[in-house]
Amino acid sequence: MxxxxxxxxxxxxxxxxxxxxxxxxxxHVLIDDEDFRDGIDIEPKDIFRYVGQEGKSCKTAxxxxxxxxxxxxxxxxxxxxxxxxxxxxxxxxxxxxxxxxxxxxxxxxxxxxxxxxxxxxxxxxxxxxxxxxxxxxxxxxxxxxxxxPKVDASFVINTMEYLRKGGRCSGVEAFGATLLRIKPSIEVVGGKMIVGKKYRGNFDRCIVNYVKDRLENNDDIDYSRVFITHSYCSPETVQKVREAVETYAKFDEIIETTAGCTISTHCGPNTLGILYKRKSKK
Incomplete structure (x- = not known):
């Protein structure tokens, strides 16, 4: 076995x-000086409370x-x-x-x-x-x-505040994104995170456009399965994404999962991604 x-x-x-x-x-999830174990001592909703409401710093180890x-x-x-x-x-x-x-x-x-x-x-x-x-x-x-190298992973984030607090973007960038209602997509390329296309406006509309961009007219998709992974988006938002996925691609299996503490720590609430396999390596 x-x-x-x-x-x-x-x-x-x-x-x-x-x-x-x-x-x-x-x-490990470190909240100020306290050490928590991901999924055992702490859940994403705790992180949103610590960071979003109490203003504490949060990072992973x-x-x-x-x-x-x-x-x-x-x-x-x-x-x-x-x-x-x-x-x-x-x-x-x-x-x-x-x-x-x-x-x-x-x-x-x-x-x-x-x-x-x-x-x-x-x-x-x-x-x-x-x-x-x-x-x-x-x-x-x-x-x-x-x-x-065939796994295609990306997310759209609703707020850059968590990236700012984690030192992954400047306060000016975060402020500008908020002011302009920019929702950036974060892509995993070559084992590292990069900023992809930047969407603008209402989060639900941005996320549907993101799904269309990833899936429409894409002949390099392995249709065996796709994950819709999110950090506590509303059921209505997730349903819109599922419908968009079904519109632009015919996956054998659509699996919804909730993001754990690591994604939540760095990207915050209302982060959503579709993650699938490609036929080729990029």
Whole structure:
């Protein structure tokens, strides 16, 4: 048997985690001087209260090597292999720390997702499907490494205030975006976040236009599945996005998930993305 594990940042739904018996290791969320474990001691709504209402600073910190060693120690003796999918190495030292920890075990494999949220979630989900299908560990890892550059991950954010507080944009940029009602799309390219197209106006209208831009007349889409991942957007907004997705593409599976603490810390409430696989590497 093969055990699939991942960093808490993969943002898969509780149903998928339970269905495939995936085990997650939590990243750290630092609120001023307090240390919380993602999804265990703190939820995104807590972050929105701390940052949005109480004005506290909030950032995330990687899982350290010792924590990974203890995590892998729990599963290594019980399974033929453990395959761990980490938060992208361009965003955190999680991959590096997990890789170092894995060297203490002869049956632990660590895969760098080069992504975040359900961009990583695609890799975890694929690993779970392959493991359930009886594929050998080395073959699963090879398949995942080929899939990594094909994942298309992007989000639209409603406010740049959280990026400003996290030091990822200036106060002038954030103020200008608010004044002009700009909703930027954030894209993962080459394992790093970049600012893509900037939308302007009402958030729901921006998000529908974003879906159209990503999916319409795009012949490089793998239609097996798409994640709609959001940080507590309204059900009405999510429904509009689902309808737009169904209008511009015919995915076999549309999976809605809620973003965890990492995306929420950096992007704030009302962030939404569609994340799918491409046929080719870009």
């Amino acid at each position: 093969i055990k699939i594990t991942a960093d808490s940042t993969c943002d898969l739904s509780p149903e998928i985690i339970k269905q495939f018996d995936i085990s997650l290791i939590p990243l 990687a899982v350290n090597t010792f924590e990974y060693e203890n995590f892998f120690k729990e599963f290594s003796p019980k399974y033929d292999a453990v395959i761990h999918i980490s938060l992208g190495s361009g965003f955190s030292s999680c991959y590096q720390n997990a890789k170092i920890a894995s060297e203490q075990f002869d049956n632990v494999y660590v895969v760098d997702s080069q992504n975040l949220s359900t961009g990583s979630g695609h890799i975890v989900y694929e690993a779970a499907l392959l493991a359930q299908g009886g594929v050998q560990a080395e073959e699963i890892v090879k398949h995942l490494e080929e899939l990594v």
